[in-house]
Amino acid sequence: MIPYSSALAYIDTFLNTEKSPNFSQYARHYNLKRITSLLERLDNPHKKQRFVHIGGSKGKGSTATYIASILNQAGYRTGLFTSPHFVSPRERCCIDNTPISQNDFAQCLIDIQPAITYVLKQQDRWGRLSFFELYTALSIYYFAQQEVDWSVIEVGLGGRLDATNIVQPELSVITPISLEHKKVLGHTIADIADQKAGIIKSRTPLILGPQPKSAESIFEKTAKHHQAPIIRVPLDLKIKEHNLNGQLFDFDSYSNLSISLAGPYQPTNAATAVTAVQNLKLNQKLSSMAIGKGLAKTKLMGRFQVVSLENRPQSLVDQVILDGAHTPDSIEALFQNITRLFDNPKLIVVVSLMQDKQITSIGRYICRFADLVITTQPFNNQRVTAAQMLAENWKAFGTEIMSVPDVRKAFQISIESNADLVCVTGSIYLVGEILKQLNISNIDINLKP
Template identity: 40%
Template sequence: MDYIEALRFLRDRAGYDRGFVANPFADEGIGLQRTAWLCAALGNPQQHYRSVHIAGTKGKGSTAAMLAAVLRTAGYRVGLYTSPHLHTLRERIQIDSEPIAPETFGQLMAELAAVDAALQAERPAWGPATAFELVTVLAFLAFARAEVDVAVIEVGLGGRLDATNVILPDVAAITRIGYDHMAILGSTLDAIAREKAGIVKPGRPVVSSPQEPDAAAVIEAVARKRAAPLWLGGREWQVEGSWQDFLFRCPGLELTGLAVALRGAHQVENAGVA
């Protein structure tokens, strides 16, 4: 299968017309089972490297990009999975800032298509994997084959039922939560926050942007229930200044004279999360 054939294969799947992110609540009974099955059949590639999982309404893509840049500067080989893309689907899957090669994408999709066929034969009631589920698993596989040290994984939609939520990250991060995808995630801030906080894993640290009280309360409750250490912006950590010159402060550490290439006061907050 070449790259063009891989794209045609994806176009036949649910969610393609919505940027590959199908409604995860369309059949909540299936949940993450299709993604988990595909991963298991491929040897659970998402377990072959360390990872950071990022959810939120605003700034999660910028935060993911900044974190990947920081990790590369520190000498790590880094995988980055984000959505949506601007020009080509390959932008969603990057290794050390380079989009996945067309040939590699096609080869991995051919491998994944065979596994997906086995899934449909063994679990016909589940239905075929969506485009987003397939691309997500392909990203996990690409990162494992490239032997990355760490992968930065951005949630597609929500968090709790997002295909990316099969990973067990070393750290979860939640950027600012606001009103988005309300028909799917809920009409209140605390309902939306519950979906975003679904990426918090037992005993694994979670870093959050400063949040509105309703959202912060939900994140705190989920972190407490799962014994996940919480670093909440404005409480456990602070940023002050402009994108050209700001400081970051947390217990035992203060960094000054920082700057980001992305303009805007909100990018300082995103940098703090990263």
């Protein structure tokens, strides 16, 4: 058995398109040949499972987590694969809400090592094997080994050529589409929808969340071609309570559904999950209790996560909001929610953005609400927009801006201020660094090199 820390170090030697400074350059290497070969040499574990496959731009990770939680509450042993992770890579691979253990992680990597070695020899033909493909293969292998009843798989990027598209699901789910990763997926909603539509499979039902018209037509055309029935998420949501502890809402025939997440988009994500599980072919009828408990028990990091700082030494701020919003739409929803739930707070925003984001649009919106913006960067490579560059780009918006590249220092400055509230946003990687700084959700906290 190799140490878990050595397993992580080994995987980190592979191409990480999530953090690569040449992110868009590697688009030409996106194909299913490497993941297909990997899994073939592991006796095709993806052909021994029942999958739900979730793509989209907004809320796909949340929706996947709700689905897995409901299935778990209904008595099904359920695997969940999501990405990226906030703090520990083990977050990506969970069974019944429990991350893969360090020992199982290391053992699975040993088991798949011969397959990895084979695929590496085909690099000249198939392109470089990636960090994400390894995590995908490891998780699918682990779920098969553990004989889960259902595997809920979130798409990493796009859909058509994403490594997760190796699965043949019982159900495909597409959450709302927005402009993202334009250098890889295309520059229009229709282009992006065309890539996302790649997860639609022959005669496999498609659960479709609310969409822009140009995306809707792409999904309809693709579904028709594949003879895949479309089941649209009903829009009859009624929010009854909404506060920092969560939300209470009615949906379809269900009354008083409760979620512990305060983000304004979460009821739609929950409704999408309910619609999905209602349309799965299960061994027994899904009870209202399983749906209610599954939603209520769902916990998510970095989605309008409110953290109390009242007992933290040197902090003059009582609360911080952690939210990985990184598109204009999600940033707008974030700050509208802050306005709704807080009484005109003096607000400091700590922010970092990747180079491929809509930097000016996002900055304009943040500066409308913030009393002070602190720009920073969670790691140093060319995919991250330099803190100083963000500050320069946004200085004309009329809000005080500080450039503090060091994340720990940037956050410490924010919580030692006389603000009422701090919001950390713009990047999942930034939120992850702050979670580590606060010692929250770090399941590898005792890991030794």
